[in-house]
Amino acid sequence: MSVSPGSRQTLAHGLAVCATAAMAILLLDAATHVLLAQTPFGGPRPSAEPQVGGIVGWLLSKQSEFYREMSSTIRAAKSDGSAVWTLLGISFAYGIFHAAGPGHGKAVISSYLVANQETARRGIVLSFASALMQSLVAVVIVGICAWLLNATAKTMCGAEKAIEIVSYALIAAFGARLVWTKGGGFIRALQAPRPVPAMAFAAAGHHDHAGHGHDHHDHGHAHVQEHAHVVHGDHEHRHDDHGHDHGHVHDEHCGHSHGPAPSELAGPGGWQRGLGAILAVGIRPCSGAILVLVFALAQGLFWAGIAATFVMGLGTAITVATIAVVAVSAKDLARRLSGTKEGGGALFMRGVEFGAAGLVLLFGVGLLFGYLAAERVTCF
Amino acid sequence: MRCLLGLLWLAGALAFGANTAQAHPHVWITATSELIYAPDGAITGVRHAWTFDDMFSTYALQGIETKTKGVYSREELGSLAQTNVESLKEFGFFTFARADGKKEKFQEPTDYYLEYKDAALTLHFILPLKTPVKPKELAVEVFDPAFFIDFKFADKNPVKLVGAPATCQMKFQRPNDGTANAQKLGEQNFLSGENSNFGMMFANKITVECP
Numbered sequence: 241m242s243v244s245p246g247s248r249q250t251l252a253h254g255l256a257v258c259a260t261a262a263m264a265i266l267l268l269d270a271a272t273h274v275l276l277a278q279t280p281f282g283g284p285r286p287s288a289e290p291q292v293g294g295i296v297g298w299l300l301s302k303q304s305e306f307y308r309e310m311s312s313t314i315r316a317a318k319s320d321g322s323a324v325w326t327l328l329g330i331s332f333a334y335g336i337f338h339a340a341g342p343g344h345g346k347a348v349i350s351s352y353l354v355a356n357q358e359t360a361r362r363g364i365v366l367s368f369a370s371a372l373m374q375s376l377v378a379v380v381i382v383g384i385c386a387w388l389l390n391a392t393a394k395t396m397c398g399a400e401k402a403i404e405i406v407s408y409a410l411i412a413a414f415g416a417r418l419v420w421t422k423g424g425g426f427i428r429a430l431q432a433p434r435p436v437p438a439m440a441f442a443a444a445g446h447h448d449h450a451g452h453g454h455d456h457h458d459h460g461h462a463h464v465q466e467h468a469h470v471v472h473g474d475h476e477h478r479h480d481d482h483g484h485d486h487g488h489v490h491d492e493h494c495g496h497s498h499g500p501a502p503s504e505l506a507g508p509g510g511w512q513r514g515l516g517a518i519l520a521v522g523i524r525p526c527s528g529a530i531l532v533l534v535f536a537l538a539q540g541l542f543w544a545g546i547a548a549t550f551v552m553g554l555g556t557a558i559t560v561a562t563i564a565v566v567a568v569s570a571k572d573l574a575r576r577l578s579g580t581k582e583g584g585g586a587l588f589m590r591g592v593e594f595g596a597a598g599l600v601l602l603f604g605v606g607l608l609f610g611y612l613a614a615e616r617v618t619c620f
Numbered sequence: 621m622r623c624l625l626g627l628l629w630l631a632g633a634l635a636f637g638a639n640t641a642q643a644h645p646h647v648w649i650t651a652t653s654e655l656i657y658a659p660d661g662a663i664t665g666v667r668h669a670w671t672f673d674d675m676f677s678t679y680a681l682q683g684i685e686t687k688t689k690g691v692y693s694r695e696e697l698g699s700l701a702q703t704n705v706e707s708l709k710e711f712g713f714f715t716f717a718r719a720d721g722k723k724e725k726f727q728e729p730t731d732y733y734l735e736y737k738d739a740a741l742t743l744h745f746i747l748p749l750k751t752p753v754k755p756k757e758l759a760v761e762v763f764d765p766a767f768f769i770d771f772k773f774a775d776k777n778p779v780k781l782v783g784a785p786a787t788c789q790m791k792f793q794r795p796n797d798g799t800a801n802a803q804k805l806g807e808q809n810f811l812s813g814e815n816s817n818f819g820m821m822f823a824n825k826i827t828v829e830c831p
Contacts, residue, residue, distance in 0.1 A: 303644035311675040392683035538678045
């Protein structure tokens with residue numbers, strides 16, 4: 241409390257500007273890359289010297305390897321049942337590598353977690369749930385289109401494309417909603433007289449709580465949370481109780497003393513919005529899974545294809561969950577660091593959340609209008 | 621502070637960076653191409669024969685009706701071939717031509733058909749140039765910029781000139797597998813835009829010089 245509020249504010253402002261700039265650059269960068277890569281019809285720029293290597297090149301070559309092995313393994317499984325185990329192993333490895341490569345899912349989930357005051361545990365749950373849903377959708381598409389209706393690849397691909405548009409629209413809508421709520425919080429943080437939150441932090445002992453208090457008053461989020469709890473039943477209630485009774489003890493035990501109170505675990509919007517994330521991301525199946533499923537079906541080993549798809553999803557979930565945990569930890573660290581700056585800290589965190597919400601919206605809009613490329617649907 | 625920015629960077633790079641790298645290939649094509657010349661020495665177009673890998677071939681054949689199981693006649697594959705060339709249009713047929721540095725455009729494909737042999741589909745089509753050209757240097761590249769499709773030219777007779785003037789010299793360059801440049805690419809320049817046309821490093825380049 242000896243440092244003048246002015247210098248603290250400057251520091252916090254600096255931090256916020258830094259982070260915002262970093263995020264903007266990252267996004268712009270990603271967008272330009274994709275944009276450039278997506279305009280092949282004007283022809284490539286001959287001056288660019290192509291290179292690949294490093295982590296990306298390695299990931300790609302590994303993925304390719306695993307993916308290519310799948311078709312021969314499925315063929316082998318026709319005569320040799322034990323090849324199914326090999327298939328599952330390859331699928332798992334492929335899933336892990338695949339999620340580390342391209343894909344909008346992990347970007348959307350990570351942004352959502354950062355925007356929405358989420359915990360790492362919840363990030364893991366979301367990652368697994370969305371990957372499971374992706375696998376399910378792939379199996380359902382191939383099951384209905386190819387197995388039941390014996391539709392052509394063209395029809396199936398039409399279905400895939402329609403689902404893809406729905407998925408992108410959902411992400412955009414989801415992002416818009418996040419921006420709407422987070423924008424409110426950010427603007428209030430901007431308007432809030434600085435010394436007041438500073439006192440609140442001192443009183444409450446953890447700033448996070450204070451920041452949330454504002455949200456609750458303004459939005460009536462409590463109601464939404466309650467609703468979500470009802471939907472999700474016992475599990476959440478247990479957490480709630482635990483939180484109210486032992487919140488601080490728990491904090492000391494786990495060493496994350498600045499963690500949110502368990503009643504805030506669900507974040508504004510609660511599980512409902514989490515379901516939104518799962519739906520938005522998970523509804524779009526992976527092209528690779530569809531190919532593998534159709535191939536397995538043609539070999540008379542549809543069940544092996546289904547097993548492979550789910551194992552692939554498991555691998556994907558592990559990678560996405562890891563990335564989500566990194567994103568959440570980064571934010572926690574940011575919160576802890578900015579928390580010592582008082583006043584501006586809340587502003588900074590609301591800014592980060594607002595930025596992350598904006599990213600989700602931009603991703604949705606970008607994907608929807610084709611500025612960002614996700615994995616191509618196999619249609620030709 | 622550094623640690624924080626580092627972590628933020630790492631999270632961002634993990635979440636967004638890989639967008640640069642598009643997809644790994646899902647479809648493999650073994651290609652042979654012929655550059656077709658008119659009697660006056662002008663190049664009129666490219667004739668491609670693209671053989672798909674067995675997984676994609678199987679996928680493409682899903683739901684196609686045949687008289688005999690496992691045997692597909694050219695007629696039975698007709699509608700699929702049409703779907704193929706129509707869809708390929710969106711991707712510029714993955715064929716990019718430059719005559720003396722100037723971009724050349726292609727017309728709609730002609731003489732297209734599919735052939736099914738040894739569990740693999742082969743798509744044949746001719747890609748005529750909008751206007752036949754007689755450049756000193758012609759470059760034709762075949763690749764998928766998004767690297768969803770991995771184009772590999774056949775080991776034997778990958779490229780042929782058909783009816784080209786005797787003075788023309790053809791060079792064929794396979795994509796560099798990246799190992800030579802692996803050291804140059806750290807995560808740093810991966811994020812900073814050195815890699816923007818990702819699929820290009822997998823380009824197959826045909827150059828014809830006619831002095």
